Amino acid sequence: MEDSDMTLANQLCFSMYRASRLFIKFYQQALQPFGLTYPQYLVLLALWEEDRQPLHALGEQLDFGSNTLTPLLKRMENKGWITRELASSDHRQLIIQLTETGRTSKTEIFQSIRICVRQQAIDPADYQDLLARNHILIATLEKMLD
Amino acid sequence: MEDSDMTLANQLCFSMYRASRLFIKFYQQALQPFGLTYPQYLVLLALWEEDRQPLHALGEQLDFGSNTLTPLLKRMENKGWITRELASSDHRQLIIQLTETGRTSKTEIFQSIRICVRQQAIDPADYQDLLARNHILIATLEKMLD
């Protein structure tokens, strides 16, 4: 039985999958009142950091292609979070911009998430450690996949 | 600016989401020749461990509801991996069983994954550490979500 090496990888992959789904479900509790999904929240996070980004720039940060972003952004436009307009300089690029609602809701949405996160009671040091180790794993996987 | 506490949670959630998607993409490379998806592979893993399980038992192990499993298992039945039959003792339960192909393919599928995993070159100690920390996080999140 020399399956031991990949058994560990199996367990870790499933563990990541599981943790990711649970974490997102946890976030959804805070986002549901706003009618936002987790991937939509990620778009808002990116735009709060820097508004007026072309679609492909958002895609690079979140690792989404246009096949995922185009319909997602249309939904966000319909709900009044963002606007979508062609760049005047380059008609291939679609510039994504926050609406007034998208900008001002930041405080309220953060507050809703903060309430949930505060209940989690995980040692911040454990968070930091997990985060650091994840970065290494992500870098390794990214290297394997190009 | 007291957003610091949730910024860490934001980063960790995204990091898990990212790692999970990359890890699954990595596994898909090995699974694609067999026409298997990662969630379908998880079902096979569970059945290789213990064959002839009812749908809800698989759901408990993988944290999937019947809304996810029913169509997934039908696809696996169509491709000849498993059979679906009602339990004679309890007509509500659907017993999932490996086909001959499902049973015997284990070696070949494991071999394909092993080849990919071996290229990863991650320190097994780091794996173990990540896994242990993930378990703690998962337990915490599960506790928060019931």
Added chain:
DNA sequence: CCAATTTCAATTGCGTACGATTTAATTTAC
């Protein structure tokens, strides 16, 4: 300057995820 290449967003198709509801079968309680 203009044909070939590259870069974008959109589209197509398939397979999850998951909240919510429905329907059928079994248990439970009186």
Added chain:
DNA sequence: GTAAATTAAATCGTACGCAATTGAAATTGG
């Protein structure tokens, strides 16, 4: 023994993810 509660799978609807292709716009090379 049967009505009520519970359990199980299936169904419905919405929203991702992502491989693959398409089509339009810009860039580049000769």
